[in-house]
Amino acid sequence: MKKVRLATVWLDGCSGCHMSLLDMDETILAIAKRVDVVYGPLVDAQEFPKLVDVTIIEGAVSSQDDLEKVRTIRQRSKLVVALGDCAVTANVPGMRNQIPPRKLLERIYVEGADQCRGVPAEGVPALLRQAVPVQEVVKVDLHVPGCPPPAQAIAYVLTELVEGRIPDLKSKVKFG
Ligand code: SF4
Structure with a gap:
C-alpha cells in the first residue's frame, strides 16, 4: 500500500502541539507504518518538498518567512491541517497584535537587554504587522483546535x- 507523504511544520508556536502529536502512545507505531514523514522538526529535510499528501501546521503566521513558507506549503500539499489554537486563531502569538512590531522589538532588544542592546538587523525574520491564523493566508482543509489538541x-x-x-x-x- 502506498504510504502517505506527511509533513509537519512549526511556525509561531511553542512546540506544544508537536509534543502532543508525539504523545500518541502505541498509535504512533500504527500510523508510522502508513506514512513517510518527508518534512518537519523531526527530519532533516531543509526545503519543503513537492507532492506532499498531508501537511500539519502548528503555530500562527507571524513573520515574512512564515508567510512565504505557508504559501509554498499550500502549493505543494494536497491537504493542509491547522493544528492547535495558534494555527487556528493566532492565539498566543496574536497577543502582540496591539503593539507595533518596531515598538515590540525595541522593548525586548533595547529596553529589556542588559548588554548588546539593539534591534538585530540581520538573521532575524521580519515580523508581519500582526500574527494571523493560517486560514487568513491560505486555504485550510481541516482545523483542529486545542492548546494543544489532545493526543x-x-x-x-x-x-x-x-x-x-x-x-x-x-x-x-x-478551544483552549
Ligand atoms: S496551540 Fe498552544 S500548545 Fe499549540 S503551539 Fe499554540 S500555545 Fe503551544
Whole structure:
C-alpha cells in the first residue's frame, strides 16, 4: 500500500502541539507504518518538498518567512491541517497584535537587554504587522483546535487521513 507523504511544520508556536502529536502512545507505531514523514522538526529535510499528501501546521503566521513558507506549503500539499489554537486563531502569538512590531522589538532588544542592546538587523525574520491564523493566508482543509489538541484527537485525525477520510471532529476537540 502506498504510504502517505506527511509533513509537519512549526511556525509561531511553542512546540506544544508537536509534543502532543508525539504523545500518541502505541498509535504512533500504527500510523508510522502508513506514512513517510518527508518534512518537519523531526527530519532533516531543509526545503519543503513537492507532492506532499498531508501537511500539519502548528503555530500562527507571524513573520515574512512564515508567510512565504505557508504559501509554498499550500502549493505543494494536497491537504493542509491547522493544528492547535495558534494555527487556528493566532492565539498566543496574536497577543502582540496591539503593539507595533518596531515598538515590540525595541522593548525586548533595547529596553529589556542588559548588554548588546539593539534591534538585530540581520538573521532575524521580519515580523508581519500582526500574527494571523493560517486560514487568513491560505486555504485550510481541516482545523483542529486545542492548546494543544489532545493526543487522542490527533491520533484520530491522522488515522482517518491515512485511510483517505476527512475526520469528523465534532465533540472531539475544543478551544483552549
Ligand atoms: S496551540 Fe498552544 S500548545 Fe499549540 S503551539 Fe499554540 S500555545 Fe503551544
